Amino acid sequence: MSHVFHRQPGAALPVAASGDGIYIVDTAGQRYLDASGGAAVSCLGHSDGDVIAAIKDQLDRLPFAHTAFFTNEPMERLADAMVAPAPDGLDHVYFVSGGSEAVEAALKMARQYWVERGEPQRRHFIARHQSYHGNTLGALSVGGNTARREMFDPVLLETHHIAPCYAYRHRRDDESAVEYGRRVADELAAKLEELGPETVIAFVAETVVGATAGAVPPVDGYFERVREICDANGILLILDEVMCGMGRTGRLYACLEDGVAPDLLATAKGLGAGYQPIGAVLVADHVYRTFVEGSGSFQHGHTYMGHATASAAALAVQRKLQAPGTMDRVRALGELLQQRLEARFGNHHHVGDVRGRGLFRAIELVAERDGKTPFDPDLKLHARIKAAAMARGLMCYPAGGTADGRRGDHVLLAPPFIACEDDIATIVDRLGEAVDAALAEVAA
Numbered sequence: 001m002s003h004v005f006h007r008q009p010g011a012a013l014p015v016a017a018s019g020d021g022i023y024i025v026d027t028a029g030q031r032y033l034d035a036s037g038g039a040a041v042s043c044l045g046h047s048d049g050d051v052i053a054a055i056k057d058q059l060d061r062l063p064f065a066h067t068a069f070f071t072n073e074p075m076e077r078l079a080d081a082m083v084a085p086a087p088d089g090l091d092h093v094y095f096v097s098g099g100s101e102a103v104e105a106a107l108k109m110a111r112q113y114w115v116e117r118g119e120p121q122r123r124h125f126i127a128r129h130q131s132y133h134g135n136t137l138g139a140l141s142v143g144g145n146t147a148r149r150e151m152f153d154p155v156l157l158e159t160h161h162i163a164p165c166y167a168y169r170h171r172r173d174d175e176s177a178v179e180y181g182r183r184v185a186d187e188l189a190a191k192l193e194e195l196g197p198e199t200v201i202a203f204v205a206e207t208v209v210g211a212t213a214g215a216v217p218p219v220d221g222y223f224e225r226v227r228e229i230c231d232a233n234g235i236l237l238i239l240d241e242v243m244c245g246m247g248r249t250g251r252l253y254a255c256l257e258d259g260v261a262p263d264l265l266a267t268a269k270g271l272g273a274g275y276q277p278i279g280a281v282l283v284a285d286h287v288y289r290t291f292v293e294g295s296g297s298f299q300h301g302h303t304y305m306g307h308a309t310a311s312a313a314a315l316a317v318q319r320k321l322q323a324p325g326t327m328d329r330v331r332a333l334g335e336l337l338q339q340r341l342e343a344r345f346g347n348h349h350h351v352g353d354v355r356g357r358g359l360f361r362a363i364e365l366v367a368e369r370d371g372k373t374p375f376d377p378d379l380k381l382h383a384r385i386k387a388a389a390m391a392r393g394l395m396c397y398p399a400g401g402t403a404d405g406r407r408g409d410h411v412l413l414a415p416p417f418i419a420c421e422d423d424i425a426t427i428v429d430r431l432g433e434a435v436d437a438a439l440a441e442v443a444a
Helices: 049-061 073-083 099-116 137-142 146-150 177-195 222-233 254-258 285-293 308-321 326-345 381-391 421-443
Strands: 016-020 023-026 031-034 090-096 124-128 160-162 200-206 236-241 264-267 279-284 351-357 360-365 397-400 409-413
Touching: 031 421, 049 308, 073 090, 073 279, 073 308, 090 099, 090 285, 099 137, 099 200, 099 236, 099 264, 099 279, 099 285, 124 137, 124 177, 160 177, 177 200, 177 222, 200 222, 222 236, 222 254, 236 254, 279 285, 308 326, 326 351, 326 360, 326 421, 360 381, 360 421, 381 397, 381 409, 381 421, 409 421
Parallel strands: 124 160, 124 200, 200 236, 236 264
Antiparallel strands: 016 023, 023 031, 090 279, 264 279, 351 360, 360 409, 397 409
């Protein structure tokens, strides 16, 4: 009997024993091709010798020193490495231990920013439906994932949500992609007018939506309009790139493709590539200066922030991600994955959309394509697909509630950047088998 309180108590899980490139091997010798990077984490696979060596070297030097007493060399160098290619103005980095912590820190930082500026009346956050920003109470409050919020709704912060930029489901036939993007972005302006912009702290959004809706990219011009609205109304823009950042979409920071720079940017997952737990908030200089010239401190902190060993691991990861050709390779493999998915599922009766950027792709399942009708959620199609995929030695990231928080199913793919063309073919072949097997169960 296990004494571990697992995510699903009582679930019979295989025991992971070792990593081998893009594979995880269990104690029975079964090999699982990690086509989701766990949860878009393991961008360098599971056995990168350079990252492992960096961790061992740092352990020999200094495992940990509390940041209330010391800075440390790997943290300082990691911040330099992250700022150099960052969007304009993001000149400072606040380190934490994961994605939820990063979003939580960004929310609190945004609130204190306005207090430091003499505007303590600002209390509202605006975010989007069908979003996910983490599982701590603040991050969960701004998230729009109905299923994850429901249990804890009575204790969540009051927040406000507008429409997502989800063209497959919400773009009208009579509007262009640009017109659609402007329409849904303008919901932010309307919400600001309703609340009063002087009471709003920030708008929070995933640059490319991850777990809740499955690799949904913004249409061209959407975030440019969002940035324009934030500036015109004097509110902060917080972008959540916990899942879609660190090269996952083919740019080190996903928002570089959209031509915008946020005031705060949360990142994690691929930052440490699974070798150590680490996250971060990149901070615009004008936000940082407000703290320096105000109280001189941020009323927040965690014991393991700026952890020396985690920083050393992430610095080794950054060297790989920023190496010449790495992002080009991610974009090329991403296009190949899209092509393979379209070839396998483009005419599938129960796949309505194939989407994403870089090595961040998804398929959305539908009961019928013309009306984009979701399957009955009681069928738990996404769970059946996950089980069928695991049985075939494939790790993918299916989820439910895609369409509206309750109905809809998708499968998210986020394979390691070290995958090759043959691996991409294997991923799509095994996924196709798993989807068809799950659909056969549903039909039986």
